[in-house]
Amino acid sequence: MHLFNQKIITMTSPVYSIAVDTAKRTLTLYNNGAIQKTYSVAVGKPSTPTPKGVFTIKNKTPNPGGPYGSRWMGLTAPSIGIHGTNEPASIGNAVSHGCIRMYNNDVIELYNIVPLGTVVHIM
Numbered sequence: 001m002h003l004f005n006q007k008i009i010t011m012t013s014p015v016y017s018i019a020v021d022t023a024k025r026t027l028t029l030y031n032n033g034a035i036q037k038t039y040s041v042a043v044g045k046p047s048t049p050t051p052k053g054v055f056t057i058k059n060k061t062p063n064p065g066g067p068y069g070s071r072w073m074g075l076t077a078p079s080i081g082i083h084g085t086n087e088p089a090s091i092g093n094a095v096s097h098g099c100i101r102m103y104n105n106d107v108i109e110l111y112n113i114v115p116l117g118t119v120v121h122i123m
Contacts, residue, residue, distance in 0.1 A: 016113065018082075018120045020100055022050050025092050027082070027100060029110060039110070042090045042101035050098050050122055051077045057118045060111060070104040071111040075120055082120070083107060 017030045022043045029036045044050035061072040069084020077098075084104040085091070091103055100122075102110065 016115070016118050018110075018114065018118060020050070020120065020122045022052070022094075022122065025094070027102065027110075029113065036113075037109075039102055039106045040091050042085070042093050042095050044096050044098040045094050048097040049094075050096070050100060051080060052122050053077070055080075055120045055122065057082075057114060057116055057120060060116060062111070069101075069107060071107045073107075073111060073114070077122075082110070 014031050016036075019028045019030065020026070020041065020043070021028070025041055025043055026038050027041045028038045055075040055077045057073045058076050059072075059074040061074075063070060064072040064083070067086055068081075069086055072081050072083045074081040080098050080100075082100045082102065084107040085101040087101075088103055090096070090101060
């Protein structure tokens with residue numbers, strides 16, 4: 001809060017959260033509880049499923065290369081992240097080792113919006 005001319009003005013910033021629906025293979029970005037955008041994703045295959053639960057984004061890496069595509073956002077779930085892909089045809093399928101894959105353009109967009117600490121609900 002800031003005092004300007006004896007008035008209290010509160011500064012609010014967006015509070016982002018993410019919901020991943022592994023059955024529908026979608027990732028939905030929320031801004032202050034309202035849907036901002038929904039993306040198609042790939043999720044873990046049956047032998048290496050995407051873990052369910054509530055996690056946070058703990059690190060972000062631009063251009064990690066290889067199978068991780070153009071961006072990596074590591075979650076508090078061990079060895080799991082949201083990342084791009086060098087196999088865009090995999091999007092919409094259950095094929096990963098537990099990670100959430102996105103088209104590279106989509107993961108760049110998401111990466112540029114969400115800060116570290118963003119809550120990720122995986123269901």
